[in-house]
Amino acid sequence: MSLLEVKGLTKRFGGLTAVDSVDFHVDQGEIVGVIGPNGAGKTTLFNIVTGFYDPDEGEMRFDGKSLVGLKPNQVTNMGIARTFQAIRLFPAMTVLENAMVGQHCRTRAGLIGAIFRGPRTRAEERKIEERARDALGFFGNRLLPRADELSSSLSYADRRRLEIARAMATEAKLLLLDEPAAGMNPQEKEGLVRLIGRLRDERNYAIVLIEHDMPVVKNVSDRVVALDYGKKIADGTYAEVASNERVIEAYLGARHEESA
Amino acid sequence: MDRKSISLPRLAVKFGLIAGFAIIYCAAVGMTSRFFSRTVINEVLNLGDFLFIAFCLIAGYALGKPRALPGDAVPDRAQPTAVAYGAMAGAVAGLTAWLFLFIASNVELRSVLISVTTSLVERMSYGGSLGSALLFYVVGGAFLGALGAAPWLLEQRKRTALVVAFAMTVVISLSEPLLRPILTTVLLKVRLTTSWLYFGGGLSRVGAIIVFLASGLIYYFWKTRGEEVQSRFGDMPDQQRQIIKIGALVLLVAFLLYLPAILTSFLAEVLGTVGLYVILGLGLNIVIGYAGLLDLGYVAFLAVGSYSTALMLSTRHPWGLEWSYLLAVPITILIAIVIGIMIGAPVLRLRGDYLAIVTLGFGEIARIVVLSDWARPIFGGAQGILGIRAPELLGTTLREPEKLYYAIVICVLIVAFISVRLSKSRVGRAWNAMREDEQVAEAMGISIIGYKLLAFATGAAIGSISGIFFAIKLGSVFASSFNIIVSINVLALIILGGMGSIPGVIAGAFVLVGLPDLLREFADFRLLIYGAILVALMLFKPEGLIPSRRRKLELEAASEEEDTQYDKRAGEGGTEPVVTTT
Numbered sequence A: 001m002s003l004l005e006v007k008g009l010t011k012r013f014g015g016l017t018a019v020d021s022v023d024f025h026v027d028q029g030e031i032v033g034v035i036g037p038n039g040a041g042k043t044t045l046f047n048i049v050t051g052f053y054d055p056d057e058g059e060m061r062f063d064g065k066s067l068v069g070l071k072p073n074q075v076t077n078m079g080i081a082r083t084f085q086a087i088r089l090f091p092a093m094t095v096l097e098n099a100m101v102g103q104h105c106r107t108r109a110g111l112i113g114a115i116f117r118g119p120r121t122r123a124e125e126r127k128i129e130e131r132a133r134d135a136l137g138f139f140g141n142r143l144l145p146r147a148d149e150l151s152s153s154l155s156y157a158d159r160r161r162l163e164i165a166r167a168m169a170t171e172a173k174l175l176l177l178d179e180p181a182a183g184m185n186p187q188e189k190e191g192l193v194r195l196i197g198r199l200r201d202e203r204n205y206a207i208v209l210i211e212h213d214m215p216v217v218k219n220v221s222d223r224v225v226a227l228d229y230g231k232k233i234a235d236g237t238y239a240e241v242a243s244n245e246r247v248i249e250a251y252l253g254a255r256h257e258e259s260a
Numbered sequence B: 001m002d003r004k005s006i007s008l009p010r011l012a013v014k015f016g017l018i019a020g021f022a023i024i025y026c027a028a029v030g031m032t033s034r035f036f037s038r039t040v041i042n043e044v045l046n047l048g049d050f051l052f053i054a055f056c057l058i059a060g061y062a063l064g065k066p067r068a069l070p071g072d073a074v075p076d077r078a079q080p081t082a083v084a085y086g087a088m089a090g091a092v093a094g095l096t097a098w099l100f101l102f103i104a105s106n107v108e109l110r111s112v113l114i115s116v117t118t119s120l121v122e123r124m125s126y127g128g129s130l131g132s133a134l135l136f137y138v139v140g141g142a143f144l145g146a147l148g149a150a151p152w153l154l155e156q157r158k159r160t161a162l163v164v165a166f167a168m169t170v171v172i173s174l175s176e177p178l179l180r181p182i183l184t185t186v187l188l189k190v191r192l193t194t195s196w197l198y199f200g201g202g203l204s205r206v207g208a209i210i211v212f213l214a215s216g217l218i219y220y221f222w223k224t225r226g227e228e229v230q231s232r233f234g235d236m237p238d239q240q241r242q243i244i245k246i247g248a249l250v251l252l253v254a255f256l257l258y259l260p261a262i263l264t265s266f267l268a269e270v271l272g273t274v275g276l277y278v279i280l281g282l283g284l285n286i287v288i289g290y291a292g293l294l295d296l297g298y299v300a301f302l303a304v305g306s307y308s309t310a311l312m313l314s315t316r317h318p319w320g321l322e323w324s325y326l327l328a329v330p331i332t333i334l335i336a337i338v339i340g341i342m343i344g345a346p347v348l349r350l351r352g353d354y355l356a357i358v359t360l361g362f363g364e365i366a367r368i369v370v371l372s373d374w375a376r377p378i379f380g381g382a383q384g385i386l387g388i389r390a391p392e393l394l395g396t397t398l399r400e401p402e403k404l405y406y407a408i409v410i411c412v413l414i415v416a417f418i419s420v421r422l423s424k425s426r427v428g429r430a431w432n433a434m435r436e437d438e439q440v441a442e443a444m445g446i447s448i449i450g451y452k453l454l455a456f457a458t459g460a461a462i463g464s465i466s467g468i469f470f471a472i473k474l475g476s477v478f479a480s481s482f483n484i485i486v487s488i489n490v491l492a493l494i495i496l497g498g499m500g501s502i503p504g505v506i507a508g509a510f511v512l513v514g515l516p517d518l519l520r521e522f523a524d525f526r527l528l529i530y531g532a533i534l535v536a537l538m539l540f541k542p543e544g545l546i547p548s549r550r551r552k553l554e555l556e557a558a559s560e561e562e563d564t565q566y567d568k569r570a571g572e573g574g575t576e577p578v579v580t581t582t
Helices: A044-050 A070-077 A095-106 A109-117 A120-135 A157-166 A184-201 A214-220 A240-242 A245-252 B008-028 B031-035 B049-063 B080-107 B118-125 B132-155 B158-176 B176-189 B205-235 B238-262 B265-290 B299-313 B327-348 B353-373 B401-423 B426-436 B438-443 B448-473 B484-497 B502-518 B521-538 B550-571
Strands: A004-014 A016-026 A031-034 A058-061 A080-082 A174-178 A207-209 A223-228 A231-236 B040-041
Touching: A016 A044, A016 A058, A016 A223, A031 A184, A031 A214, A044 A174, A044 B401, A070 A080, A070 A095, A070 B438, A080 A157, A080 B040, A095 A120, A095 A157, A109 A120, A109 B426, A120 A157, A120 B426, A157 A174, A157 A184, A184 A214, A184 B049, A207 A245, A214 A240, A214 B080, A214 B299, A223 A245, A231 A240, A231 A245, A231 B502, A240 A245, A245 B031, A245 B118, B008 B031, B008 B049, B008 B080, B008 B521, B031 B049, B031 B521, B040 B049, B040 B158, B040 B205, B049 B080, B049 B132, B049 B158, B049 B238, B080 B118, B118 B132, B132 B158, B158 B176, B158 B205, B176 B238, B176 B265, B238 B265, B265 B401, B265 B448, B265 B502, B299 B327, B299 B353, B299 B448, B299 B484, B327 B353, B327 B448, B353 B484, B401 B426, B401 B448, B401 B502, B426 B438, B426 B448, B438 B448, B484 B502, B484 B521, B502 B521
Parallel strands: A016 A231, A031 A207, A031 A223, A080 A174, A174 A207
Antiparallel strands: A004 A016, A004 A058, A223 A231
16 A cells, blocks of 8 residues: 555635645655646645645545645644755754754643653653764764754755654654755765665655656656646656656657756 | 946945935834933933934944845954944934934924924934034934944954943943942942942943943953863763853852842842743743744733732632632643633644634633623623732731742743753654644654644643733733733833743843833833834844744754755856656
């Protein structure tokens, strides 16, 4: 059974059908690249899966349980975590605190616990910090030495890394990465490809990434899904999708698109 | 890019005009004439004259500050010419002030500005003719302006020591109503008097010199030796540091609890009021500072606390409940929590300014409901509820300011403790995350609804505690006490102290609530001075008086970013800025 199973997913904004009966699945330990021209509905798809939008039609199942109608925090509780296209960290919180927020959904302590700080709360607080540091440590010495600095003081690439670390700290099974390579230089992109591979190999994540950068998509994806005008137009290996006529048409056809 | 040079003469005229108009403004609203009767230094200086002196000094000081074009290093010390320009600024300020005198003595201004009396004009001319006053103002202003700019010729440590000494002298002189009774009681125990320090409502001449020298020297030596002490403190093992911190806290608490023994009952009452505002400030700080929910109707919870207490304890209310405080306090807090959630629920979807407007409305609704004829049988309308029995504790009745003060201090400590604990907890992090970016916080698994309601409820509970004391203190409650201005005051003291900082809230409450009560001369101009302090603070110290570590870092980061952006625009070196698309 697939980890994430999406069937006939449709979302309309007024007259525009942003996502049009998309079928889509992600298996355990699989890396799926989602490509498509600007406005093809990729981010909308993410927003529906993560509960920011309710779908108009269709079914989504994660680990066999339906995601339809869940709020974003409930989706995260089930084990799906995401990053954002434009980096959205908590700028006035430290690097470590950003990652610790990721642990929120796996912990319990409430107001009373916070005030009295009993042994259970303290143990939990230690666990939160430990796991947050573990997530930061995945990025070698990029984030951990800066754990107590404000996240807004990080470099651009490190902010992207921290977004991923924060998502990892939610102890998700599936990571949704929205254009993780945007704004990175070629070396950083190479590093990202290795990193995404390691996320799967070492930490067992299934990963879906939206990406415009074709070399990244090619090097990292087990499978590629192409969207255009909200419809799925191709699904297969990178080679299959890249040679698909409809995909070529979508990218090079009537509309002028960015070079891949 | 065209590199403009800095024109000091133009700045001198600008600062001089600003200072001049400030002097005129103070005179025109009646501040100056009122302040003439307040001594700063006995037989040397009164507060009215001091206004002129202070503004000229400030203009000079502002001008003396070394400047550099963007990109160049700012020198530490000023050129000697800066003093001349400082004199120019002071002279312009003096001239502007004199022009006002000139106009006031030739044109009838009293019909518009009732405070501009002939006696004020005479007083400001210092008994001489307008001509001699012109000389006096321009020369005096120039001298003061030069004096203000002169510290910039010194190295930084000495300069700051001078400024601190000056400021401390003024502060200690103005706090005479507060400090003198305390010192008198304390010094009496060692058979000393305070007459060497204070004389006739202000500092004595000797006292002024002593305070000036002492505070300047203490600051200077602290700056020279302080870093060493600080680094030694930093090198200590954690446990030892913890012990010192706890020791300091114990000393502070002991001092706070000892205070009433040396206070007059008037001072105890003022401090009690400050304490109530500290509680309110800490409560609102959780809602605004931690959770980022701009609540402008916070006074509603003060009202809820007061009225619930009144209903349960009044001996003159038709319900005649007269319950015990043991029962009334928890019920009051419970009611506040329920109302906090009731107010929170409909505004869950609102953010920022929208939230502010709606909560502002709720605050007013609370007051109007209480005042209404409809609710008169319960809340007593404009007559309020009278005859609130004071609580009895350990055989005494908590009504006198000194006794109530103890109870308030204990509550402040408890609330401060809760605030600290919350700020470093899972709940506090969730609130912070929500404040920073609601959507992302939700995507990280934080239930926005739950945590917003929790913030409102916590804030409401703390606000209602303040309300309980408010009812006890007055023994009665009236709707007119729960004006919108209370909400604004609480918000102002949070901002003044430093958003999110607990010592900041306490400092803010002292400055905004305590000082106006102590300085009777200021009472009429309270709002004016509020405004001036807030504007000045936002300009020169936007992080607040005692900012939280986080907020300080944040503002530093922001100003650094601005600098680098500026460098980039100048187009020298620097990499291309990364453009992100949303």
